[in-house]
Amino acid sequence: MPRTPAQFEEIREARRAAILDAALHVFAEKGYASSSIAMIAKQAGISKGLMYNYFDSKEGLVKTLLTEGFDIFVEVFDRDKDGELTDEEFIFFLDQTFEILKGNIPFWKLYFAIMSQADVMSMLGEVMMEKLSPYFNTMQNYYAQKGYENPMAQMRVLGALLDGVCLNYVADPEGFPLEDAKKIIIDKFI
Amino acid sequence: MPRTPAQFEEIREARRAAILDAALHVFAEKGYASSSIAMIAKQAGISKGLMYNYFDSKEGLVKTLLTEGFDIFVEVFDRDKDGELTDEEFIFFLDQTFEILKGNIPFWKLYFAIMSQADVMSMLGEVMMEKLSPYFNTMQNYYAQKGYENPMAQMRVLGALLDGVCLNYVADPEGFPLEDAKKIIIDKFI
Amino acid sequence: MPRTPAQFEEIREARRAAILDAALHVFAEKGYASSSIAMIAKQAGISKGLMYNYFDSKEGLVKTLLTEGFDIFVEVFDRDKDGELTDEEFIFFLDQTFEILKGNIPFWKLYFAIMSQADVMSMLGEVMMEKLSPYFNTMQNYYAQKGYENPMAQMRVLGALLDGVCLNYVADPEGFPLEDAKKIIIDKFI
Amino acid sequence: MPRTPAQFEEIREARRAAILDAALHVFAEKGYASSSIAMIAKQAGISKGLMYNYFDSKEGLVKTLLTEGFDIFVEVFDRDKDGELTDEEFIFFLDQTFEILKGNIPFWKLYFAIMSQADVMSMLGEVMMEKLSPYFNTMQNYYAQKGYENPMAQMRVLGALLDGVCLNYVADPEGFPLEDAKKIIIDKFI
DNA sequence: AATGAATGAGAGTTCATTCAT
DNA sequence: AATGAATGAACTCTCATTCAT
Numbered sequence: 001m002p003r004t005p006a007q008f009e010e011i012r013e014a015r016r017a018a019i020l021d022a023a024l025h026v027f028a029e030k031g032y033a034s035s036s037i038a039m040i041a042k043q044a045g046i047s048k049g050l051m052y053n054y055f056d057s058k059e060g061l062v063k064t065l066l067t068e069g070f071d072i073f074v075e076v077f078d079r080d081k082d083g084e085l086t087d088e089e090f091i092f093f094l095d096q097t098f099e100i101l102k103g104n105i106p107f108w109k110l111y112f113a114i115m116s117q118a119d120v121m122s123m124l125g126e127v128m129m130e131k132l133s134p135y136f137n138t139m140q141n142y143y144a145q146k147g148y149e150n151p152m153a154q155m156r157v158l159g160a161l162l163d164g165v166c167l168n169y170v171a172d173p174e175g176f177p178l179e180d181a182k183k184i185i186i187d188k189f190i
Numbered sequence: 191m192p193r194t195p196a197q198f199e200e201i202r203e204a205r206r207a208a209i210l211d212a213a214l215h216v217f218a219e220k221g222y223a224s225s226s227i228a229m230i231a232k233q234a235g236i237s238k239g240l241m242y243n244y245f246d247s248k249e250g251l252v253k254t255l256l257t258e259g260f261d262i263f264v265e266v267f268d269r270d271k272d273g274e275l276t277d278e279e280f281i282f283f284l285d286q287t288f289e290i291l292k293g294n295i296p297f298w299k300l301y302f303a304i305m306s307q308a309d310v311m312s313m314l315g316e317v318m319m320e321k322l323s324p325y326f327n328t329m330q331n332y333y334a335q336k337g338y339e340n341p342m343a344q345m346r347v348l349g350a351l352l353d354g355v356c357l358n359y360v361a362d363p364e365g366f367p368l369e370d371a372k373k374i375i376i377d378k379f380i
Numbered sequence: 381m382p383r384t385p386a387q388f389e390e391i392r393e394a395r396r397a398a399i400l401d402a403a404l405h406v407f408a409e410k411g412y413a414s415s416s417i418a419m420i421a422k423q424a425g426i427s428k429g430l431m432y433n434y435f436d437s438k439e440g441l442v443k444t445l446l447t448e449g450f451d452i453f454v455e456v457f458d459r460d461k462d463g464e465l466t467d468e469e470f471i472f473f474l475d476q477t478f479e480i481l482k483g484n485i486p487f488w489k490l491y492f493a494i495m496s497q498a499d500v501m502s503m504l505g506e507v508m509m510e511k512l513s514p515y516f517n518t519m520q521n522y523y524a525q526k527g528y529e530n531p532m533a534q535m536r537v538l539g540a541l542l543d544g545v546c547l548n549y550v551a552d553p554e555g556f557p558l559e560d561a562k563k564i565i566i567d568k569f570i
Numbered sequence: 571m572p573r574t575p576a577q578f579e580e581i582r583e584a585r586r587a588a589i590l591d592a593a594l595h596v597f598a599e600k601g602y603a604s605s606s607i608a609m610i611a612k613q614a615g616i617s618k619g620l621m622y623n624y625f626d627s628k629e630g631l632v633k634t635l636l637t638e639g640f641d642i643f644v645e646v647f648d649r650d651k652d653g654e655l656t657d658e659e660f661i662f663f664l665d666q667t668f669e670i671l672k673g674n675i676p677f678w679k680l681y682f683a684i685m686s687q688a689d690v691m692s693m694l695g696e697v698m699m700e701k702l703s704p705y706f707n708t709m710q711n712y713y714a715q716k717g718y719e720n721p722m723a724q725m726r727v728l729g730a731l732l733d734g735v736c737l738n739y740v741a742d743p744e745g746f747p748l749e750d751a752k753k754i755i756i757d758k759f760i
Numbered sequence: 761a762a763t764g765a766a767t768g769a770g771a772g773t774t775c776a777t778t779c780a781t
Numbered sequence: 782a783a784t785g786a787a788t789g790a791a792c793t794c795t796c797a798t799t800c801a802t
Contacts, residue, residue: 002229003352008782029309030309031221031306031309032221032223032224033221033223033224034223034307034309035776036774036775036776037775037776038775038776043256044325046783046784047783047784048776048777048784048785048786049778049782049783049784049785050783050784051776051780052776052777052778057776057777058775058776058777064205071292075241076308083784092795097316102252107197109306112306113202113221113300113306113307113378114306114362115305115306116221116299116302116303116305116355117219117220118220118302118339119219119220120359149372150374153367153370153374154372154374156358156366156367156370156371157351157355157370157371157374157375158353158357159354159358160351160354160357160371161350163358164345164349164350164351164353164355164357165347165350165354165356166358167302167305167306167353167354167784168346168349168353169348171305171306171311175299176346176352177217177340177342177343177346180340180343180347181343181346181347181350184340184343185347188377188378188379191765192761192762192763192764193762193764193801193802194763195763197774197802198763198764198765201764201765202765205765205766205780226792226793227792227793227794228791228792228793236766236767236794237766238768238771238794239766239767239768239769239794239795239796240765240766240767240768241764241794242794243764243766246795247793247794270799273800342795345801347764378782380787381783382781382783382784382785383780383781383783383784383785383786384784385784388578388784388785388786389779391786392785392786392787394737395786395787399761409688409689409720410687410688410689411683411686411687413601413602413603414602414603414687416687416770416772417771417772417773418768418771418772419656420610426775426787426788427787427788427789428772428788428789429594429773429774429787429788429789429790430786430787430788431772431773432773432774432775433785433786433787437772438771438772439765448729475705484605489686492682492685492686492737493687495682495686495737495741496603496679496682496685496686496737496741497601497683499600499601499604500601501741505756515590524678530747530750530754532747533747533750533751533780534754534756534763535737536746536747536750536751537731537735537751537754537755539734539752540731540734540735540737540751541727541731541734542730543733543734543737543738544622544729544730544732544733544734544735544737545727545730545734547685547705547730547733547734547735548726548730548738550661550731551685551696556726557722557723558646559777560720560726560727561723561726562736563723563728564723564724565727567774568759569758578761580771581761605795606795606796606797607796607798608796608797616762616763616764617762617764618763618764618797618798619761619762619763619764619798619799619800620761620762622797622798623761626799627797627798628796628798670770681784
């Protein structure tokens with residue numbers, strides 16, 4: 001009995017996910033430029049040729065990884081998008097951020113690797129900013145409603161700190177004291 | 191009649207500086223792996239071949255950039271290396287850090303590009319850690335002598351914050367409120 | 381529908397042989413260091429890149445040529461490896477040597493080109509010695525059992541003579557009187 | 571007081587010899603293609619540029635080495651060029667050959683390295699043959715006057731043997747039993 | 761006469777991408 | 782849908798040769 005169209009779709013979807021997963025890990029391990037399509041295909045258990053049946057190019061692959069990666073991130077914070085934050089919610093907010101970080105180290109490795117390459121960034125910068133701005137708005141609102149003098153700057157500093165923690169953590173997950181850092185941040189930035 | 195040794199030395203020094211400058215900007219812009227010797231040579235206005243009269247390899251080039259870049263950084267902080275810090279000195283310390291940051295944007299772009307590439311890091315990790323550890327020690331000492339519970343974590347968080355500020359600033363020097371950030375950091379981390 | 385594994389295997393085997401054949405002739409003609417992958421690829425009618433789908437490196441290519449070339453040589457003499465030789469067998473032995481020589485001129489050209497290049501020799505010396513030593517042992521045994529005073533020296537002289545004949549023959553296959561030489565050698569060295 | 575033209579000439583001559591000597595040793599060590607002008611200049615203690623004041627090109631250098639090297643060889647045997655040889659003279663002849671071999675290992679290394687490269691040979695082959703033919707004629711005459719059936723073949727076999735001994739000796743001067751070989755050759759080929 | 765900075769062609773090698781099957 | 786052989790451009794690096802001084 002031949003496969004139904006739905007079955008085909010299912011197989012395709014699973015394979016697509018496998019390729020993205022393989023690509024994420026290879027990119028995170030070796031960096032974007034130093035990763036080859038051959039490595040990714042091998043890791044995904046398929047041929048190089050078939051890769052191009054699923055993704056247009058190496059660049060398309062990394063763009064998909066980044067945009068879909070951020071979508072997951074955004075989903076989690078979606079409910080708080082426009083709301084006001086209590087202190088408990090803000091703590092929860094930070095907690096969530098750290099949980100996502102811990103669960104997606106390869107993604108954040110890739111994120112920082114790509115971030116530092118102006119040419120790739122120029123294509124992704126807008127997309128990312130659009131997705132992340134609700135998150136930043138939430139932070140800024142928090143400081144605004146607490147009556148801080150310069151809530152934008154407060155938000156940028158906190159954002160920078162989270163970037164920095166993220167960068168240090170993915171560079172050395174064993175060595176960086178993530179839990180201690182969380183306490184200190186909550187202590188200072190609430 | 192040949193040039194005098196002094197003349198040759200002069201030529202070499204000027205060329206060397208031009209190559210390093212070109213390399214710094216290209217690496218900062220594209221990342222290490224995505225930069226080619228051809229790009230750097232073109233930027234420096236010389237032939238590919240001449241590069242190798244001045245530097246052994248692409249790797250040697252980036253190592254030189256980073257070690258000499260950090261040397262400038264280290265020089266400034268040298269006098270405080272082992273001493274204890276008063277609050278004023280700590281503020282001065284942060285001030286200096288920000289001044290250096292403002293004056294060397296391409297260098298710090300390169301620094302982050304390197305930081306996020308595991309393969310390059312593996313060859314540079316030691317060099318960098320050696321140069322930076324006195325700086326981190328100074329910070330840790332500061333928190334230790336102020337009686338903080340976990341000075342190492344305090345230091346790591348401050349380090350992460352400075353990384354993050356640096357990262358955000360070099361990504362968008364006009365948009366990031368560096369002066370405001372400095373005030374907030376001094377306020378919170380002293 | 382993809383080619384079957386058997387079809388791929390067929391293609392690979394044919395290409396591999398074509399590359400080895402091209403490489404043998406180019407190396408034999410120009411020597412190892414002066415032969416370029418571009419020349420070999422051109423001779424084989426393929427792109428430079430494809431070479432590396434079949435062989436790891438230029439060095440790998442020449443190693444393969446030499447080991448597989450010697451294997452043919454070794455195969456012929458395998459049965460006599462450890463045995464004692466009668467005069468008839470010794471004559472047969474020389475006969476075989478000359479036949480192999482006549483049928484593989486480019487290989488022996490390569491062999492001498494390699495022999496005279498210290499840097500290549502250093503990577504091949506072991507492989508070659510391992511393959512050739514049974515052959516030399518056979519000769520030495522022959523002289524030992526005939527009661528010669530210094531069988532090792534006899535063997536070395538005979539080996540040198542065969543090298544020299546080989547060298548002269550490959551340099552000028554038409555001009556060198558191979559058959560006459562064989563008679564003289566059998567006459568003097570039996 | 572300025573140097574006299576004769577003094578200039580003397581300096582030039584000494585320098586020329588130093589360059590040739592340096593080149594011979596570098597070529598013998600690394601092979602022709604793998605030796606660089608930079609290495610040779612360094613070994614000779616002069617600049618690359620000055621090399622080209624003495625020799626047109628790398629190829630010119632090796633041609634000079636080979637032709638002048640053979641001249642030395644030829645000189646020694648000059649007196650016997652056309653004469654008839656007694657057995658004692660023939661032994662002396664072989665003796666001389668071995669002495670020259672022992673005293674000029676780098677030259678013979680270079681000779682064999684170049685011999686195996688058809689393209690270089692094509693330029694040198696004629697020159698060399700012209701210089702060596704008296705030597706071969708002497709050998710052939712020796713066998714002719716002793717009444718051998720095929721003196722040309724005898725000569726070619728002896729020539730091949732001397733080639734082979736030379737090749738084996740320069741490849742491994744410590745290991746090859748040159749003195750034993752000489753005795754065996756005299757024993758068999760007189 | 762002498763230097764070594766500088767070039768440019770070409771070396772070995774890698775790899776994203778295409779394509780016949 | 783699927784393969785991996787094949788290409789070609791670009792990579793890092795080397796070096797004989799030239800040339801301003």
